[in-house]
Amino acid sequence: MKIDITGILLSFLIAGKCLGQQNPKLSDKSTVLENYHMKPIHIQSRWAKYVNPSNVMIEYPRPLLQRRNWENLNGLWDYAITDSSIRNPSTFNGSILVPYPIESSLSGVQKILRPDQCLWYRKKIQRPNFSSNERIIVNFGAVDWQAxxxxNNKQVGQHSGGYQSFSFDITDFLAEGNNEILVKVYDPTDQGPNPHGKQVLNPSNIYYTPSSGIWQTVWLEKVSSVHILHLKATPNIDKEELNLGINTVAATKNTTIEVVASVNGQIVTSNKKDIPAAQKEGAIVSTEVLLNIPNPRLWSPSDPFLYDLSIKVSQGKKIVDEVTSYFGMRKIDIxxxxKGADRIFLNNKYTYNLGVLDQGFWPEGLYTAPTDEALAFDIKTIKSLGFNTIRKHIKIEPERWYYHADKIGVLVWQDFVNPPHELPSGSRDIFEKEIKETIDQLYSHPSIVTWVLFNERWGSYDQRRLTKWVKNYDPSRIVNGHSGELLYVNDQLRAPSDSPWIESDIADVHSYPDPRNPPALHNKARAVGEFGGVGVSVPGHEWDDMQGWGYIQVKPELLNAQYKKMTEELKKLEQYGLxxxxxxxxxxVEGEENGLLTYDREIIKIPASEIRNYNKNLVPSSTGFSLDTAFHIAANINLNDNDDRYEELLTQYKxxxxxxxxxRRVLLMAIRKKDQENATRIGNDYISNLTHPYSLDNLRLIKNITRTSKDKGFELFWKQSKKVDAELGENEALSKVKKIxxxxxxxxxxxxxxxxxWDYIQKKLTDKYGDLGEELVLGKRMIYYGFESNDWENYGKYYMLYFEKALGHPSEYIVNNLTWVLYEHISNPKILExxxxVMKxxxxKSDQSPEAYDTYANLLHRINKSHEAIKWEEKAVELKKGTPGEKTFAETLQKMKSGQPTWPTNN
Known part of the structure; x- marks a missing residue:
């Protein structure tokens, strides 16, 4: 493999001083690279090819509080996936490339982390050289979810929150020479109380592949025992000043802080203050510094001007800590x-917010962009197309994304990551903790002008209280209390509300596909927080090339006219208050194909010049929106490349x-054309060509194209079910085979x-498919006798025969439902035992619902194990509290306690 020596040297130069650790020799790099291979994936962005273990996110990750003395820990770490009960892994599975999520192809692993598992990372480091008054800090950009x-096997700390950065002082845990960093990660994705955004274990059209574990940069810093921890910059353009809140750790007497604002090295203003001494060692001290900014140059998308900041902490005459930062002078309000209409004003001027819903996913990195250049590309592209706003949708990005937004100049509507829809126990407290941490983390970015509290009722609660809290906690921004609280699809209202947008600064509807105005409400600006969703598939650039999704699906040649019509409608709505x-x-994004560009960022579906031309009617062009001639967005779509070419391509195949x-393309065309004979033939050739048939990406496709027992995928899933399940999940392989x-x-x-x-078909399928065929027929016989024929004697017989085979692995039936029917109709003691x-x-193992507990308790009671039955029924009653079934369960419990039968007495 060719090594880019220039890139390697550059990475060490940019990483700054290595805290006393010797740089690995360049001659060792080939060994490192041989240990890493990006997992195969059928589409990827143009930046993926630049990723290697020696050149991973080399930029300083926190531009708002930047130090020179740091060490980047991105690169290859050891990893292990264990059962969640394991306290420490005895062995590791291999290498993982940090900071890419374990589910991503760029991680080199591409495995799904299940809620009953833990992910472990291990990294060996050299103890940095430091003096007695210096500390070593390990920083994590983000780890999803609990880290x-x-x-050296001693716990330093724990952090919960998949989107917030965190740090630990590890000085006192370090030994001379080699040291081991071990990180344990638990991430239940959508099965826990944690905010998880659009990540789900079973992705669909509008929910996507999870991103577990470390997904942002990890780095070390050497700091003085007295050092800056956090900055909070609040501009006031009307008073021409900046209020800078500075948190320092362990300040002592005779400690001062000096702040200098400059432009191109020329000092604009400065201020110096004494820092009060901390009450105890390690305490945090807050200091406010006011900077006068005469005739401020205001930050806006038209002119994203930023001032430089230098902050120094001194003890006596000695500088003990120094950081650089920046700020923008801007104001946002209603x-x-x-004409008396409430509108969004930027810097005291009405500014139409023309935006897009940006979700921040990548085909090869999922939550993590492959490179910093890629991270900036999305923002540059959006602004180059004439938009001035990005709604960052249900995801918190790495700090450098907001840094690029600040420098490039876009207005950001930042969504909070909602709690789970069902609001399980603990989820509200977790959500409120995370939104506070999110505001604290992102507060100083001038690009962020709006906080979006809730989206389309996803996990929404206490809207009035929380909206007021966010407004009080950060009065410098607009609060959109509920984006899409009224949701329209094809002009039909799907989500009515008695008092929408209570306490919000914005009245925000979602309307698909065409935009509409929300009602005019006092002191609220009007916004259509989502519209469009027009799906266009682009062959060869699809994530899920089996089936794309959009609120409406159109042919490529119709999208241009559709977008033009929508922008014209927006202009009319603006005249009425939008x-x-x-x-x-x-x-x-994955299965959603309603983007202006494809997921791999390679094809744009409407020429960029035409999108810009439509958008300038709402946001006039200015120097801030000038299209850099050296900046390549994407190739234009080929309007003639579609399924109408099937016969042409089939001839080429023949x-x-x-x-x-x-x-792959002709195969999927054949399936869409319902040409199963050719689909099988082409599919078998495709699978035979695969170098890595058991990769997650390939197995997903094989699962989708396997429709008959003649397909190669059928035999692969049947004969290699353990290999398949290791990637796709438990019982996925044989479940597919059984369906066929x-x-x-x-x-x-x-x-x-x-x-x-039944005896005939049972023998036939047993002869043909062995135990699998026999189990399948036994299950069908059980259902036939019980639910079609009401032959309860045979139902009991085949219930036993089926579960004698099926109990050790996931059943295709709901066990509790089958067992309750048996309990109601069968009195044979052997079968009830x-x-x-089965219920035990x-x-x-799998079903801890109150209904399952109730069924088990009733069976125990019926077979004269009433003492044990009462314990299980009490559990069922406890779980059922506050629901309509609580009374029925309580009555059953009383019957058990009084020795009365709970089963139908006519059996």
Whole structure:
């Protein structure tokens, strides 16, 4: 593999001083690179090829509080995935490239982390050289979700929150020479109380692949025991001043702080203050410094001007800490225009917020952009297309994303990451903790002008209280209390509300596909927080090339006219009070194909010049929006490259073309055309070509294209089910195989026979598929006798026969439902005893619902184990508290305690 020596040297230069650690020799780099391979993925962005272990996110990760003395810990770490009960892994599975999520191809692992597992990271470092009054800090940009950090097997600290940065002082845990950093990560994704955004364990059209573990930069810093911890910059353009709040750690007597604001090295203003002494060692001291900024140059998308900041902490005459930062002078609020309409004002001027809904996902990195250049590309592209606003949707980005937004000049509407929809126990406290930490972390970025509290009722609660709290905690910004509280799809209102946008600064509707105005409300600007969603698939640039999604799906040649019509409608709505609009969306995201660009950022679906021309009617062009001629956005879409070419491409296939990308495309065309015979033939050729058939990306496709027992995927899933399940999840392989056997063998058999010969089909499928076929038929016989024929004797017989085979692995049926029917209709003690053992296994392994506990308790009571039954029914009653079924369960419990039967007495 060729090594870019220039890039390697540059990475060490930019990383700054290495805290006393010797740089690895360049001759060792080839070994490092051999230990890493990006996992195969069928689409990727142009930046993925530049990623290697020696050149990973080399830029300083926190530009608002930057030090020169730091060491980047990105690169290869050891990793292990263990059962959540394991206290310390005895072995590691291999290498993972930090900071890419373990589910991503760039991580080199590409495995799903399940809620019952933990992910471990290990990194060996040399103890930095430091003096007695210096400290070593380890910083994490973000770890999703809960991280426990150990140094040399001693716990340093724990942090919960998948989007917030955190740090630990590890000085006292370090030993001479080699040291070990160990990070334990627990991430339940959508199965816990944690905010998780659009990440789900089972991705769909509008929910995406999870990003577990370390997904932002990890770095060390050497600081004085007295050092700056946090900056909070609040501009006031009307008073021409900047209020700078500075938190320092462990200030002592005779400590001062000096702040200097400058432009191009020329000092604009400065101020120096004494820092009060801390009350105890390690305490945090807050100091406010006021800077007068005469005739301030105001920050805006048209002129994203930033002042430089230098902050020095001194003890006597000695500088003990120095950081650099920056700030922008801007103001955002709601004011009335000359016609009395409430509108969004930037720097005391009405400014239409023309934005897009940006979700921040990448095909190869998921939550993590492949490079810093890629991170900036999205913002540059959006602004180059004539937009001045980005709604950052249900994700908190790395600090450098906001740094680029500040420098490039866009207005950011920042969504908070909502709690889970069902608001499980603990989720409200977690959410409120995280929104406070988010505001604290991002407060000083001038680009952020709006906080968005809730989206379309996802996990929403206490809206009045929380909206007021956010406004009071950060009065320098607008608060959008609920984006899309009224949701319209095809002009139909899906989500009515009695008092929408209570306490909010903005009245915000979502309207798909066409935009609309929300009602005019006192002191609230009007916004359409989402609209558009027009889906266009681009062959060869799809994440899920089986099925794309949009609120409406159109042919490529119709999108241009559709977008033009929508912007014209926005202009009309603006005349009637609309202040902002957010188009869905700038880039495709996994199964969503409603972006202006494809997910890999390679194809733009409307020429950039035409989008700019439409948008300038709402946001006039200025020097701030000038298109850099050296900046390449993407190639224009080929309007003629669609499924109408199927016969042409099929002919090329028959002539012998076997390129994998070509085969994949023709295969999926065949499936969409319902040409199963050719789909099987082409699919089998495609699978035969695969170098890595068991990669997650390839297995997802194989699962989707496997429709018949003649498909190669059928045998692969049947014979290699453990390999498949290791990537796709438990029981995914055999579940697919069973569906095909059922559709090919059992459904036609049942359709031909009103009085089926079950012994015949059972023998046939047992001979053909072994235990798998026998289990499948036993399950169908059980359902037939119980739910179609009401033959309870045979139902009990086949319930036992089925679960004797199926109990050790996930069933295709809901065990509790089957068992309750048996309990109600069967009195045979042997069968009831067996059913109780089935439910015992079920409640211990998979189903902790009150209904499952109730079924188990009733069975125990019926087989004369009433003492044990009462304990389980009490658990069921406790879980059922406050729900409609509580009374029924309580009555059952009383019957058990009084020795009365709880089962139908006619059986």
């Amino acid at each position: 426990t950090v150990f140094i 004011q009335k225009d000359d 202040s902002a609009s957010i188009y869905t969306q700038p880039f495709d 002539k012998g073309i076997r390129d994998s990308a070509f085969l 056997i059922n559709s090919e063998e059992i459904i036609p058999f049942r359709n031909r026979n009103s009085n089926p010969d 067996f059913a109780a053992s 296994y079920t409640v211990e």
